[in-house]
Amino acid sequence: MSESLERNPKCEVTFTVNGQAMSLQVHAMERLLDVLRHELGLTGTKEGCGEGECGSCSILMDGVLVNSCLIPALQAHGSKILTIEGVAANNLSRALQQSFLECGGAQCGICTPGMILAAFHLLSKKPQPSLDEIREGLAGNLCRCTGYMQIVEAVDEARRHGTAT
């Protein structure tokens, strides 16, 4: 083990997380998910399946929705990362949080950060999605509690709210 550590020393990765510039010494193949959770203590990003099926580790990287479990740390070098902790400061996500509360869009909570980020990504790209487009926008995010109806309603509610303000 120490031999392989010797062979593959850590490298410096620089990126912005939730508006804060930072520089970290990490192994290049460390999953971005683990860097966020273990190195930075940003545990709002969850690990579900660890293979890009469930969406609970969703983050925005340079404004694009990605599964952080499938991103090696080095590929995040130079990027702007937004996690659920950073998204909480934004108007749109405040509306989303409120609508998830009102519509019962969150139960156990494991999928919720990913759902909010997927919805945030969808509404940022397309402020007035149809119900089908909402379903498609959330399709990579699995929930075992709600049966999805409340989540789709919550996003639709945030969409309506978005036009009102």
Added chain:
Amino acid sequence: MRAQPAEYELVAPGNLPAVLSLLAQKPGEWLPIAGGTDVMVQYSAGTLAAQRLVSIWNLPELRRIEDHADEFQIGAGCTYTELREHAVVNREFALLASAAGWTGGIANQNRGTIGGNIVNGSPAADSLPALLVYEAELILVSQRGERRVPYSSFPIGYRRTRLAPDEVIRAICLKKHFSEYYAHARKVGARRAQAISKVCMAALGLFAEGVVKDVRLAMGSVAPVPLRLTETERVLKGKRIDSTLLRLARTTAGAEVQPIDDIRSTARYRAAVAGNLVAEFLEQLSVSRTTK
């Protein structure tokens, strides 16, 4: 067993010549990784054979889309999101746009690349039958230079391809021959989205003067490699579309595919579905208006 990051090396030279130079030094030693939607899954599961990886994600040389008069070139590093949002892909190569929209959820479409899909070589990949019917060509590049190969000759067995260890795919070339054709893409899976196909099909047809003037059929998940159904195409060409032809299409396609039993389906079901999909396509082709 969980992968230990310290046991793996990953470098990101940032340009194509540097990547090719690395691959040429010790062919087979370095594994290119683009969006990671396949490689990182194997890595996390501890089944990745390579220990040294070179990032080709976001290389500018692999992300170009070039629209020439008769040919459209897609950089191998383009993502599914880019494909499904591109106006020319939607207009001229609708089968590819549909398949891009079926592939995974939004997050995976944002990272998965067309080149990665081709090299990964899954027989179930939804976009590969589209490349067969459009008769795509691949531009492969290494330090030795570039070569152009038809995509149809690229897969040589289950998850095996003609790519040399020092090569990467630079671009996928599609001839703009098919704008008059009726395009039909169909996926059969356990559910509509987020499910690997039991059978998927890409089909192009030209129906005029009451007969099938031309037809191109390809399927995924029915053989070790994405399969062009040349025998079925042959028996359909020049024929009127009637119940006799639909029966012939079902039996010929069902016999031409070479499916297996696996966790997603059975060989028998797949062969039956393959026949039904061709028949369904022909029925729609017979009422299509292919003249633009």
